[in-house]
Amino acid sequence: MRQLVGMTLLLFASQALSQDLQYPVIKGHGGVVTVPYTQNPTVGGKVIIDITADSETGAGTNKSLDRVARLINLYGLAGIQPHELNIVVIIHGEATRSVLTNVGYKDAYGCENPDVDLIKALNEQGVEIMVCSQALIRRGFKSEWLNPDVGLALSAITTLVEYQQKGYVPLIY
Numbered sequence: 001m002r003q004l005v006g007m008t009l010l011l012f013a014s015q016a017l018s019q020d021l022q023y024p025v026i027k028g029h030g031g032v033v034t035v036p037y038t039q040n041p042t043v044g045g046k047v048i049i050d051i052t053a054d055s056e057t058g059a060g061t062n063k064s065l066d067r068v069a070r071l072i073n074l075y076g077l078a079g080i081q082p083h084e085l086n087i088v089v090i091i092h093g094e095a096t097r098s099v100l101t102n103v104g105y106k107d108a109y110g111c112e113n114p115d116v117d118l119i120k121a122l123n124e125q126g127v128e129i130m131v132c133s134q135a136l137i138r139r140g141f142k143s144e145w146l147n148p149d150v151g152l153a154l155s156a157i158t159t160l161v162e163y164q165q166k167g168y169v170p171l172i173y
Helices: 002-018 063-077 093-099 102-109 116-124 133-138 156-165
Strands: 046-051 086-091 128-132 151-153 169-172
Touching (some): 046 156, 063 086, 063 116, 086 093, 086 156, 093 102, 116 128, 128 133, 128 156, 133 151
Parallel strands (some): 046 086, 046 169, 086 128, 128 151
8 A cells, every 4th residue: 555655646746747837826936736636725824924045946036935926826726816815025134135126236246136026026916025124234235225015124023923923824934
């Protein structure tokens, strides 16, 4: 029996990997595959996503922001629209650079910010994105470099506490 389950999972995984990625809501980011599933997502969840890592996707965007897009695309695949979700993102730590404008990013890193379009796409789908002001200042970023699609929070710590008290489930990306 154990071997049968293992073989079934292996076959399923190889079929899923051979499928093209789909982008039902956010085009070009957070790709998902259609698979038969038994657990169906429900509507009305509230989540606050804590992003500190700055690891990149193959396209150069922040991998954790791409996972937020994947979350929205997974719900979209299940027929749940973005306006039915309550997703808040708080960015701090090494990921802070993701919230810079192209001008600020170019000044700091010599190239345009690969996350500008992804942040705009998430924002357009109702995702509230904030950055920790403490991290922004401590990293030496100028306030005028802050992407206009990103809100400024007093701190990541106080934001996480506040949203958890409001019933948001924390996810750490």
